[in-house]
Amino acid sequence: MSRKCLFCPNPVDSAEHLWSDWILEDLKPVEPIHIKFGKTFAKWVDDPEVRIKCVCQKCNNGWMSAIESENKPHMLAMLNDKPTVLLPTQQKLLTRWAVLKSMILDGSSPQRRPIPFYTECERTGMKPPSRSLPVNTLTWIGRLEVKAFHAGLTNTFGGINGIPKAFQGCVVTIIVGHLVIQVLTMHVLPMFATNRIRPVDKPGAWNVDLLEIWPVFGEKCWPPKVSFVLKGSTPHHIAHLINRWKIGEDITK
Numbered sequence: 001m002s003r004k005c006l007f008c009p010n011p012v013d014s015a016e017h018l019w020s021d022w023i024l025e026d027l028k029p030v031e032p033i034h035i036k037f038g039k040t041f042a043k044w045v046d047d048p049e050v051r052i053k054c055v056c057q058k059c060n061n062g063w064m065s066a067i068e069s070e071n072k073p074h075m076l077a078m079l080n081d082k083p084t085v086l087l088p089t090q091q092k093l094l095t096r097w098a099v100l101k102s103m104i105l106d107g108s109s110p111q112r113r114p115i116p117f118y119t120e121c122e123r124t125g126m127k128p129p130s131r132s133l134p135v136n137t138l139t140w141i142g143r144l145e146v147k148a149f150h151a152g153l154t155n156t157f158g159g160i161n162g163i164p165k166a167f168q169g170c171v172v173t174i175i176v177g178h179l180v181i182q183v184l185t186m187h188v189l190p191m192f193a194t195n196r197i198r199p200v201d202k203p204g205a206w207n208v209d210l211l212e213i214w215p216v217f218g219e220k221c222w223p224p225k226v227s228f229v230l231k232g233s234t235p236h237h238i239a240h241l242i243n244r245w246k247i248g249e250d251i252t253k
């Protein structure tokens with residue numbers, strides 16, 4: 001039986017690179033980073049040339065390709081370590097790119113994740129004309145001292161107002177070149193549906209390591225004050241970012 005595209009009713013009819021050509025071109029000489037905490041990763045990609053079989057050609061060559069080209073100028077700059085001012089519109093575009101990749105990582109292997117975290121409604125909402133982002137989504141960017149590649153997804157959960165496990169979340173951390181992006185989307189209990197959730201993360205130097213780009217609040221100057229590093233015992237180690245959120249069980253099983 002042919003599978004349905006993650007974003008529309010068409011059958012899956014293409015195996016596309018997860019990363020677009022302009023990113024692959026730039027990442028060719030780069031080594032992937034292997035950082036793992038036990039069996040914590042629900043989804044893990046260590047090959048930049050990984051192909052995905054979860055979308056149709058129409059989506060891939062249409063609105064998904066538009067998200068790529070809209071983000072190319074500022075992403076290429078940051079990927080190559082050029083200081084970049086991000087206007088609110090660019091922060092929204094970059095969040096759309098990162099959420100799209102999160103949805104693909106989340107939905108691209110039905111054997112491992114039979115039911116994706118992102119709902120069909122959240123996925124189809126990404127397309128024009130609505131171009132909406134899932135509610136309760138937070139996005140941050142940072143800088144890694146060297147050029148690298150990483151893409152990993154973990155599940156998380158947390159309490160709200162003393163109610164344990166009031167939200168389930170999906171965390172995706174992506175490193176392309178010097179650019180680090182982390183997206184957290186939360187599904188909350190209906191009683192908290194109208195709250196804006198600020199979940200509690202593990203201690204870290206997040207205020208100097210990261211810039212919050214979603215929700216948007218003014219323009220942001222990348223890079224942040226302090227960069228993530230790959231070596232040494234320091235709060236700025238990239239492993240702390242990947243391990244920033246409490247690891248939850250895979251709720252999709």
Ligand SMILES: [Zn+2]
Nearest residue numbers: 005008056059
């Ligand atoms: Zn489609």
